[in-house]
Amino acid sequence: MAAVPTPDSPVAERWYRRHAGLVRITHWINVVCFSLLLMSGLQIFNAHPALYVGDRSDFDHPTMSIRAQQSERGIVGETVILGHSFDTTGMLGASSEDGQISRRAFPSWITIPSYQDLATGRRWHFFFAWLLVLNGLIYLAWGLASRHFGRDLLPGGVELSHIGRKIREHLRLRFPRGAPAKRYNVLQQLAYLLVIFVLFPLMILTGLTMSPGIDSAVPQLLTLFGGRQTARLIHFVAASGLVLFVIVHLVMVLVSGVWNNLRSMVTGWYDLGNPRTTDVR
């Protein structure tokens, strides 16, 4: 690829080294950590599938709960959010496990282990939590030192003013090629900033707030989040936000040139397309 490109040769314009090595490595480690944290987290959630606000659990009035009930048509799964009940049989509350309908909040295909095992779920969760935090710290340190955040992620005033146009372009699945594709667009920038500086820190801090040991060292966390059970609720909501991000992220990867995107996140090299036709596809 781009062996000895001269500044004005078309080849130099075609291949662009889009992602630094450290971004690529930390990205894929994060993929592994987040997937396993999510699945082991749902295993942990399944041990008590109800969320509350405050310091203590008011078992009769959870903010959200997933449960199973016996009805004339067998076991039904029910999800209750703020007093509103939804039938979620097959997915939440009751789902098939080894070909049999069983009572479990999240289905077996999305938990680690697939069967009910809180102890193993916790072990995996804390192992990958450590890995995620160390990986994240390396990324943060590098991002600050290399000015990656300021240069690539912080939107400028001009970019912010184009936000409406960018949303319309995204909805019509139109993505820039050529030189404009070298930079993250403003929607990417905002999404990545939200994930890196809001959702992941929220996950880590609310996770720590659930630790009785940490609560004695840093009781301010309880004040910050409004109690251990609220922290647990926020942990769940922020995780849902991350799942939503991943879904949108994957859809965008798929529709904006899947091989080009994958190649650039593995090797770093992104194909800007033929420089003579730098149109918006």
Add this chain to the structure above:
Amino acid sequence: MSGDRLHRRGLLKALAAVGGFAVSGCDRLASEPRFRSVVDAANSLTYKVQRLLIGADRLAPEYSEADISAAFRANGSTDPQDKEYLDLAGNHFADWRLKVDGLVEHELSLSLEELRAWPARTQITRHDCVEGWSCIGKWTGVPLSEILSRAGVRPEARFVVFHCADTLDDGGEFGVDPERIRYYESIDLIDAAHPQTILAYEMNGKLLTVPYGAPLRLRLERQLGYKMAKYIMRIELVQSFADLHGGRGGYWEDRGYEWYAGI
């Protein structure tokens, strides 16, 4: 374009296959001993870092009377059917004695009456279950440090083991329990010396009732509920857990849970 779509469909299929393999692989990995020991390393790291961070005497948050849970959930054993226990309970624990032995200078045998005459501590604290829920209760009891200082801990002792009266009937689910083992737990000497580590005989201003561990239970406020042994019969000072059932220091620990439950 159609080639692109084929590529995409192929990719999705591949991803689904990898996903399916990953899930079944995770189950297999989870039971693989070498992988388990790698994953377990994270727990020793948590233990060391939390010990560094917290300091020996940092108190767990205490709450006000208004915060006390109206319905405190009782978990684990809530109504032991062990004959020895039923006999003691039938007589309001008048014949119950707390034995303190193992690596101590003086073995002790203490009645509830004696314990209640000793200096007591009352605390309103949050109880966090490993399952995820929390309840708040008021506990009164003797600081464990008081008992240990009267017994005199020998220098080679490293852990305090609690032997309980209840057989937690798990229906053999964990396959370790053919002879119906009674509950047991252990803590280190740092936690044993902590001011909030008490052996409680009162809950919410009343004598401890059976579901909550009568006549005496441990309160260990910087760790999870399963560490807080109920129905305590005997306290033993030991150097290691090697001879204690599965060797991991507690009933649930021998069934896969972490010995350090500060997280």
